[in-house]
Amino acid sequence: GENVEQHPSTLSVQEGDSAVIKCTYSDSASNYFPWYKQELGKGPQLIIDIRSNVGEKKDQRIAVTLNKTAKHFSLHITETQPEDSAVYFCAATPQAGTALIFGKGTTLSVSS
Amino acid sequence: EAQVTQNPRYLITVTGKKLTVTCSQNMNHEYMSWYRQDPGLGLRQIYYSMNVEVTDKGDVPEGYKVSRKEKRNFPLILESPSPNQTSLYFCASSLVVYSPLHFGNGTRLTVT
Numbered sequence: 579g580e581n582v583e584q585h586p587s588t589l590s591v592q593e594g595d596s597a598v599i600k601c602t603y604s605d606s607a608s609n610y611f612p613w614y615k616q617e618l619g620k621g622p623q624l625i626i627d628i629r630s631n632v633g634e635k636k637d638q639r640i641a642v643t644l645n646k647t648a649k650h651f652s653l654h655i656t657e658t659q660p661e662d663s664a665v666y667f668c669a670a671t672p673q674a675g676t677a678l679i680f681g682k683g684t685t686l687s688v689s690s
Numbered sequence: 691e692a693q694v695t696q697n698p699r700y701l702i703t704v705t706g707k708k709l710t711v712t713c714s715q716n717m718n719h720e721y722m723s724w725y726r727q728d729p730g731l732g733l734r735q736i737y738y739s740m741n742v743e744v745t746d747k748g749d750v751p752e753g754y755k756v757s758r759k760e761k762r763n764f765p766l767i768l769e770s771p772s773p774n775q776t777s778l779y780f781c782a783s784s785l786v787v788y789s790p791l792h793f794g795n796g797t798r799l800t801v802t
Contacts, residue, residue: 584732610788621694621780621793622733667733671788677723677748678791682732 580605580672584681591658593690601668601681602650610671611644611651612678615664622667626653658688692717696781696794703771704802711766711797713781721784722764723748723791724756726777733780739764740787771801 581604591597603611609630614622628635628642628651635642639658644651655662665685669678694715703709715722723738725748735748739758753775755767764783768775778798782791 612790614791614793619795621782621795622791623793624790627790677735677738677787679735679749680725680733682730 580608580670580679582668582670582679582681584668584684586684587682588685588687590687590689593658593660593688595658597653597655597658597662597686597688599653599666599668599684599686600650601652601670602648603670603679604649605670605672606646606649608670608672611642612669613640613642613653614667614669614680616667616683617664625666655686658686660688660690662686663688692792694781694783694792694794696779696797698797699795700798702800702802705772706770709768709771709799711768711779711781711799713764713766713794714762715764715781715783715792716762717783717785717792718761719783719785719792720761721787721789722758723782724754724764724766725780725782726750727780727796728777736766736779768799771799773801775799776801 584601612627615625616622641654665683668681697712724736725733737756739745781794784791
C-alpha cells in the first residue's frame, strides 16, 4: 500500500525566513496531494493541495511543488510569521475508493 | 456555519465499558472518515464511509465499529475499550473522496 514519508519532523526558523517541508510517496498511482496545518487543540485544516496534472501551485505565502517522476512533493512557506507555528501534515491518496495516507507530521516553530 | 462536530471533546473511561463518539457534519458530504492521532505516528485511518450504508476498514480498524445510517452522522463505537485505544480521535468529511477533508476538533479518549 501507499507509504508517505515526511521530513523533517521538527523545524525551527526565524521570523521572515522560508520553511520547506518535504514528503515522498511510494504509490505511483497517487494523484492527490493535500497539506494540512494543525494548531494546538484543533483538528487539521487544509492549507493547499495539488493534483498530479500540476507541477506547482501557489497561494500567497505558501506553495506546493510536485515531482511525479521522483515521487515527492514539498511545501514552501515564505516570509514566515509566528502564527505559522503549528504541525504540518502532508498526505497522498493512492487510488480511487481509498483514503488519504498521512505523513507523520512536521512541527514548525517560528521565533520572532 | 459549515462544520464537523464531534462529541464529547474529552472522555475518560475504564477497560471494557462500551462507548460511542458521535460525529455529525452539516455540509451534505458523502465521504466521512475516522482517524486516530498518536505521538510519532501521525494520523491513521480507522474506518471510512463513501456514502450511506457503505463503510470500509482503514489501516487500524481492530477494536472499532462504525455505522452510517444517515448521511450526516458517522459514530465511532468501541465495544470493549482497552488502554491501547487511548488516543486523540478525529472525524472528517469531504464532498467526495478526492476533495478536501474537513476535520472536527477531536475527542481525547483515555482508557484506564
